[in-house]
Structures are given as structure tokens and as C-alpha cells.
Amino acid sequence: MRRKGFLFALAFVALVNAGVLAGVAYNRSGTPTAQLTLSERELYLVRNGYRHEDSGLVLRLRWTRSSQLGDLVLDRRKLAALGFRLPDPEDTRAWKRHFWGSSREAYVVLEFDGPAWAALLRAQRNTLSERLAKASSERERKSLQSNFERFANQTSRLVVVDAGRDPAALRARYPDRSRYLISRARISVYQTEAHGGNNGGEKPRKRVTRGRVAELLPSRVSVPRVYRAAFLMANNGGHAVPRRRSHYSVTLAYGQRYEPWIVSAAGRDDPAVK
Amino acid sequence: MSAEPHSTDHPDHLDQQSAQQRVDQVGAFRDELAILEREGVLSLTEDERARVRGYHDELLHSLSARFDVDTSHEQKRLSWGMRIASFLGTLAIAAAVFFFFYRFWGLFTTPFQVTILVATPLLATLVAEWVARRERQGGYFTSLAAMVAFVCFVLDLSMLGSIFNIPPTENALLAWAVFGLLLAYSYDLKLLLIAGLTSLIGFLAAYLGSRTGAYWLLFGERPEHFLVAGLLVFVGGFLLPARRPAFATVYRVYGLLVVFSVMLVMAHFGQASYLPFGVKVIENGYQILGFVGSALAIWLGIHRGWPGLANLGSTFFVLFLFTKLFYWWWDWMPKYLFFLLLGLIAIGLLLVFRRLRYATHNPSAREAAV
Numbered sequence: 059m060r061r062k063g064f065l066f067a068l069a070f071v072a073l074v075n076a077g078v079l080a081g082v083a084y085n086r087s088g089t090p091t092a093q094l095t096l097s098e099r100e101l102y103l104v105r106n107g108y109r110h111e112d113s114g115l116v117l118r119l120r121w122t123r124s125s126q127l128g129d130l131v132l133d134r135r136k137l138a139a140l141g142f143r144l145p146d147p148e149d150t151r152a153w154k155r156h157f158w159g160s161s162r163e164a165y166v167v168l169e170f171d172g173p174a175w176a177a178l179l180r181a182q183r184n185t186l187s188e189r190l191a192k193a194s195s196e197r198e199r200k201s202l203q204s205n206f207e208r209f210a211n212q213t214s215r216l217v218v219v220d221a222g223r224d225p226a227a228l229r230a231r232y233p234d235r236s237r238y239l240i241s242r243a244r245i246s247v248y249q250t251e252a253h254g255g256n257n258g259g260e261k262p263r264k265r266v267t268r269g270r271v272a273e274l275l276p277s278r279v280s281v282p283r284v285y286r287a288a289f290l291m292a293n294n295g296g297h298a299v300p301r302r303r304s305h306y307s308v309t310l311a312y313g314q315r316y317e318p319w320i321v322s323a324a325g326r327d328d329p330a331v332k
Numbered sequence: 333m334s335a336e337p338h339s340t341d342h343p344d345h346l347d348q349q350s351a352q353q354r355v356d357q358v359g360a361f362r363d364e365l366a367i368l369e370r371e372g373v374l375s376l377t378e379d380e381r382a383r384v385r386g387y388h389d390e391l392l393h394s395l396s397a398r399f400d401v402d403t404s405h406e407q408k409r410l411s412w413g414m415r416i417a418s419f420l421g422t423l424a425i426a427a428a429v430f431f432f433f434y435r436f437w438g439l440f441t442t443p444f445q446v447t448i449l450v451a452t453p454l455l456a457t458l459v460a461e462w463v464a465r466r467e468r469q470g471g472y473f474t475s476l477a478a479m480v481a482f483v484c485f486v487l488d489l490s491m492l493g494s495i496f497n498i499p500p501t502e503n504a505l506l507a508w509a510v511f512g513l514l515l516a517y518s519y520d521l522k523l524l525l526i527a528g529l530t531s532l533i534g535f536l537a538a539y540l541g542s543r544t545g546a547y548w549l550l551f552g553e554r555p556e557h558f559l560v561a562g563l564l565v566f567v568g569g570f571l572l573p574a575r576r577p578a579f580a581t582v583y584r585v586y587g588l589l590v591v592f593s594v595m596l597v598m599a600h601f602g603q604a605s606y607l608p609f610g611v612k613v614i615e616n617g618y619q620i621l622g623f624v625g626s627a628l629a630i631w632l633g634i635h636r637g638w639p640g641l642a643n644l645g646s647t648f649f650v651l652f653l654f655t656k657l658f659y660w661w662w663d664w665m666p667k668y669l670f671f672l673l674l675g676l677i678a679i680g681l682l683l684v685f686r687r688l689r690y691a692t693h694n695p696s697a698r699e700a701a702v
Contacts, residue, residue: 063518064461067511068454071485074507075450078489082496111431113438114494141545161547242499244547275499282442318497 085313091229092239092312093321094170100214101279101308103289115281115289117308119241119274119318121168121216122178132221132245132269140164140221140245140269147249147265165316166243166271167220167232174217182209218271221245225316242275242316276317279310285323348520349578351399358388359403418472419523425476426483433487445495449488456481457515464519478515478524485511502538502548505531516579525582529565533590536561544606555594556606562590585640588629592648595622596655622652634688646685653677 101117134144141162169175186206193199216239222228225240232238247269281289288306309321368374376384395401402411429452437445460477467474489504512528515521537558541551551557566587572580595618598605602614609617626649633642654674661670 063514064457067457067481067514067518070507070511070514071450071453071457071488074511075488075492078492078496078498079446081498085496112434113436114434115438116494161550162545163547276497278494279497280495281438283438283440286438317499 085315085317090311092235095309097307100216117279120214122214134267137269147267161244161246164221164245165225166218167228168216168239169219171215174219175215244272245269246272288323288325348399351395352401355401414472418476422476422479425480449491453485453488456484474519475521478519482512505535533561555597559594562587
């Protein structure tokens with residue numbers, strides 16, 4: 059048994075690794091399903107806990123969550139299409155029993171710097187105007203303006219616009235591969251009260267079911283050694299460590315299995331960075 | 333006279349644990365024979381003594397040559413220290429491999445990273461085989477080397493996933509389970525068997541979770557996935573060939589440990605259940621199931637002579653009982669009275685278990701007394 063088992067173990071390790079690498083090769087074959095050039099707003103550098111004990115650099119993909127946009131996309135009808143079996147929102151007992159810890163995997167479409175982001179900016183600008191009109195001091199007005207500028211210049215321009223179980227169908231609906239990326243994601247469900255409910259007590263607020271993109275799969279992208287220089291441009295006491303406000307651009311491609319990889323990266327002083 | 337190949341004493345028919353049990357039997361027989369002769373109860377002729385001693389000496393020699401067994405009390409005492417050293421050494425080397433890779437991986441090119449990751453478990457497996465050929469079956473160095481190979485394979489798949497941005501999948505657990513079990517069966521190592529079974533139980537639970545449509549990585553939020561997985565492992569202990577009784581014990585005890593742990597959780601957390609009943613009904617149902625199951629485990633362990641199963645059943649019977657008592661009494665009973673009653677119940681349980689132990693150890697004495 060021992061001689062055969064030892065040989066089987068060796069063969070098994072080789073086979074599994076070959077399978078994994080074959081999957082990677084397949085993912086990166088052919089035309090990418092999406093290729094976008096993102097900045098630190100969409101791919102921020104993760105500061106890992108080990109620091110000197112972990113030399114790897116990892117970027118985390120982030121998108122703008124908006125109660126005005128993203129969550130409306132994942133309404134009850136859409137959630138049912140994603141496979142969620144939803145009880146009546148008013149049935150709190152069934153809700154607790156059947157939806158405790160309920161999450162499902164699906165594909166989501168993220169739009170980059172498109173109409174959804176423009177609509178978000180418009181909404182924020184309108185809110186800013188309303189609040190500026192009500193502001194009672196110059197300090198308050200400056201704070202509101204600063205918050206808006208921070209939102210406009212630092213928030214991720216990726217917004218979830220759709221979700222589904224068939225990535226090919228989603229791609230057919232959103233064919234622009236330089237603006238829409240399709241990624242696997244974990245969708246979770248929650249309940250909230252509908253806006254505009256009457257607080258006077260005459261009409262109770264209505265409970266509604268919504269979904270949210272809990273995380274993208276994967277949400278982290280490893281930085282190959284060849285691109286490290288784009289992220290380690292600052293010197294901090296002699297150590298090449300990432301700076302909190304680094305500016306860089308990363309061209310990210312998504313392959314046949316919707317797994318991403320970095321195609322190119324450029325740092326702040328690089329002429330390629332706009 | 334020597335052990336014939338078809339005899340149950342032949343090393344080909346034994347595993348590490350059975351071989352040690354056989355050696356212990358010989359040692360106990362020799363000690364008891366010396367006492368009987370000293371007390372004048374029994375006296376062997378020189379010829380009989382020589383034949384028995386010759387048979388036992390040859391048996392011990394053949395078992396020592398094949399297995400890493402303790403043939404004396406002094407060796408037994410040292411063995412425990414070696415087991416602890418082997419386990420700590422395994423943990424330390426595994427941690428060293430893990431942290432070494434994380435410390436330097438970002439500085440390597442991708443092809444070099446992949447080469448190291450793929451080569452490390454292969455090399456470690458070769459080292460384990462090389463060590464095993466120089467050591468007897470079930471040896472400590474083999475255990476250490478094989479465990480390091482397992483950890484390297486875990487690191488291999490984990491890091492490949494990180495490098496190539498592959499979302500985690502439950503299939504990795506299956507791969508680790510298969511590799512762990514291959515090494516465990518190749519080198520007769522219980523620690524690796526436990527590692528392999530842990531991965532297997534994780535995979536089965538995750539697979540069942542993903543079949544319901546939920547995200548697989550959250551399979552821990554529904555403990556009943558582990559219930560099915562644990563039951564399957566427990567049943568596996570009855571289906572294994574009789575050549576590895578020590579492994580069958582691990583399957584049975586570990587599988588049932590998982591099952592009872594889930595029952596204990598569900599007995600207090602019914603809302604996580606798939607069952608279409610009220611939460612209180614589910615919790616009460618699992619409590620009853622836990623009591624009945626642990627009592628059955630005690631009975632089965634006594635009936636079949638499996639002390640591990642009997643002890644596991646006893647432990648969980650007490651746990652189920654005490655958690656139930658806590659639920660009934662803690663809020664309203666004075667604390668001194670609560671703990672006093674617990675103590676009295678524990679004494680009562682001791683008396684019951686002592687009767688059971690007496691009944692299993694001396695059935696003929698009880699019959700003679702009657």
C-alpha cells in the first residue's frame with residue numbers, strides 16, 4: 059500500500075496543480091471579457107496586517123454602493139430571478155428562520171464612469187445645493203463643499219447596474235467591454251422600511267426586501283512583481299512602502315472564467331498616468 | 333514456533349495500534365505469570381517456559397522490526413515525549429514554511445512563485461517517503477515529514493488562488509482531503525488521517541451547502557451540513573476493512589464527535605436549522621436526539637469493546653445534561669443550590685458509570701456471585 063500510496067500522492071499533487079494552471083491559462087486565453095483602466099479610486103492598495111512579514115502587494119476592488127441606484131437594481135423581482143425564495147416581507151418569523159445567513163452567488167455588471175456614476179454625481183450635487191441653501195455658517199458651507207469634492211474625486215466610479223445568473227446574457231445586454239465588467243459576486247438579502255412612510259402612526263411603514271452586493275468574487279487582485287514599482291514610489295524612512303494617497307492607473311482584464319489579472323500599471327510620476 | 337503468515341499475529345495483519353496492543357498483552361502476561369508463580373498458583377515446566385518465552389521473543393522481535401512499538405515501560409514513557417516533540421515540531425516547521433513564503437513571495441516573479449509552490453509538496457512527499465524507508469511503520473519522523481508535505485500542499489493551492497485571483501472553491505478542501513488520506517494510508521499515520529477527515533468533512537458540508545444554492549463559504553452558518561458529513565464519516569468507520577482497526581476507531585470517534593457537537597449547537601440555536609418546524613420544537617428535538625444518541629454511543633462502545641466511543645458518549649451525555657440543567661435552573665435557582673445539585677448529579681453519574689464499567693470488566697464474576 060505504501061509504495062502505491064506514495065506514487066498516487068505524487069501524481070495527485072501534479073495533477074491538481076496542472077488542473078489549476080490549465081484553468082488559469084484558459085481564463086487568460088482569447089479576448090478578455092472586459093478590460094478597463096482603473097485608478098486608485100477603484101483599486102486601492104490593501105495595507106496588510108503583517109507588513110514586514112508579508113511582501114505581497116494586493117489591490118482591493120471597490121465600487122460605490124448607493125441606496126439610490128445599486129440596491130434598487132436588486133429588488134424583489136431581481137432577487138427571485140437570482141434564485142432567492144423570498145417569504146412575505148411582513149412575515150418576520152419566516153424571515154428570521156429562512157433568511158438567516160442567506161447569500162447566493164451570481165454575476166453582477168459594474169459600469170465604469172458611465173451614466174450611473176453621472177446620475178450619482180448629479181444627485182450628490184443636488185443634495186449639496188439644497189444643503190448649501192440651508193447652511194448657517196461659512197464653515198458649514200466649506201465642509202459641505204469639501205465633502206462633495208471628496209466624493210467626486212475619490213469615490214469609486216464603479217457602480218453595480220445589473221445582476222443575473224447567465225454572464226453571457228449579461229454581456230449581450232452590456233456589450234461595451236471597456237465600460238462594463240462582469241464579475242462573480244455574493245449577493246445577500248436584507249429588509250428595510252420603504253422611504254416616505256408616515257411617521258404619524260396612521261400608516262405603518264412598509265417593509266421591503268432588498269439585495270446588496272456583499273462582495274465581489276474575487277475582490278482582491280494580486281500585484282505581480284513586475285508592476286510593484288508603480289505602487290512603491292514613496293520612500294518612508296528608507297523602506298519602500300505604499301503611501302496612503304498613491305496615484306496610479308491599473309489596466310485590469312477579466313478572462314473567460316471572469317477572473318481578473320493586471321495587464322499594466324503605472325505610478326504617479328509616470329507620463330502614462332493622467 | 334513462529335507466527336504463521338495466516339495468523340492474526342503476523343505483522344501483515346496488524347497496524348501500528350494493534351501491534352502495540354499485542355506487545356502490551358505480552359508484557360502484561362509476563363508480569364501476571366511472574367506474580368502467579370510467586371504466589372504459588374501456577375508453575376510452568378522448564379520446557380513450557382522456554383517455549384512460551386521463545387514464542388513471545390520472536391513475536392516481539394518481528395513486531396519491533398516492522399512497527400515503532402514500545403516493548404518496555406521505560407520506552408512507553410519516552411514515547412509520549414517523542415509524540416509531543418513530533419507534534420510541536422510539525423507545527424513549527426509548518427509555520428516556518430508558511431511565513432517564509434509570505435515573507436518573500438512578493439519579491440519573486442510569477443513563474444518562480446508557481447515553481448516553488450508546485451515543487452514544495454512534491455519534494456516534501458519525497459522526503460517523507462525517504463524518511464519512511466529508514467524508519468519503522470508509524471514512526472515520529474515520518475509523521476513530521478508527511479504532515480509538512482500536507483501543509484505544503486495546503487499552502488500550494490491557497491497561494492495559487494491568491495496569485496491568480498481565483499475565487500475560493502470547496503474543491504480545494506476535497507483536494508486536501510484526498511492528499512491527506514493518501515499520506516495517512518501510505519504511512520499509517522492517525523494525525524494525517526484526522527487532517528484528511530477534517531478537510532473531507534469541510535468539503536462535504538460545503539458541497540451540501542452549495543447544493544441548496546447558498547454561497548458555499550458560509551456553510552458554517554448552517555451546522556446541519558456538518559451533521560450529515562459527520563454521519564457519513566462515522567458510517568465509514570464500519571465499512572473499512574478490518575486490517576486497520578485504529579483507523580476505523582478514528583473514523584467512528586471523529587465522525588460522532590462532529591455529529592454530537594452539531595446536535596449540541598442546534599439544541600440551543602434552532603433558527604439555523606433547515607427543518608420546517610418551530611424553533612423551540614427543533615431545539616427540543618435535538619436535545620432529545622443528543623441524549624438518546626449519546627446513550628446509544630455508550631451502549632455500542634461497551635457492547636463492541638470500543639472505549640473511545642463509550643467515553644465520547646459519556647462526555648456528551650454529561651454535556652447535554654448540564655446544558656439542559658443550566659437552561660432550566662440558572663435563571664431562578666440560587667447559584668449555590670444550582671452548583672450543589674450539579675455536583676450531586678455528577679456523583680450520581682459516577683456511580684452509574686462505575687456500575688457499567690464493573691459489568692463490562694467482570695461479567696463472569698457477576699455470574700459466579702449470582
